[in-house]
Amino acid sequence: MTTRVLILCTGNSARSQMAEGLLRAFGGRDFEVLSAGTNPSIVRPEAIAVMAERGIDLSSHRSKHVEELIGERFDYVITVCDSARESCPVFPGAPKRIHWSIQDPAAIQGTDEQRVEAFRRACDALSDRLQGFVRGLQPQVGS
Secondary structure, eight states: OOEEEEEEESSSSSHHHHHHHHHHHHHGGGEEEEEEESSOOOOOHHHHHHHHHTTOOOTTOOOOBGGGGTTOOOSEEEEOSHHHHHHOOOOTTOOEEEEOOOOOGGGOOSOHHHHHHHHHHHHHHHHHHHHHHHHHHTTTTTO
16 A cells, blocks of 8 residues: 655745655655645755755656645645645645654755755755654555
């Protein structure tokens, strides 16, 4: 049985996009993963670059509005920013909600390298949490 996960952020431009790519990589076929935003913009080039360093391709991803997914059923809804947590809509089937407050790397000012490093830190934080999430579900996944 596939576990359906929605990852939400405000812009669906960095954190939620990276989390979507990571969870797909960690969970494989046991997970169906989507991401969306409450105020979508574009997928940040820094997010694409940092994920490419990990062998995960986000180049075909697009930012999506959470309203595109209203009515769909999810097992889990993970919010990765405080704003999305506050404005997260209700989804059918009462999915389990998880909130991780991850610093917004797109908000970092500085040199190109400083900004990319902020994306790496956010990616590392997401990676740690998502690996724990997948490990915690292992007995249920595939059964």
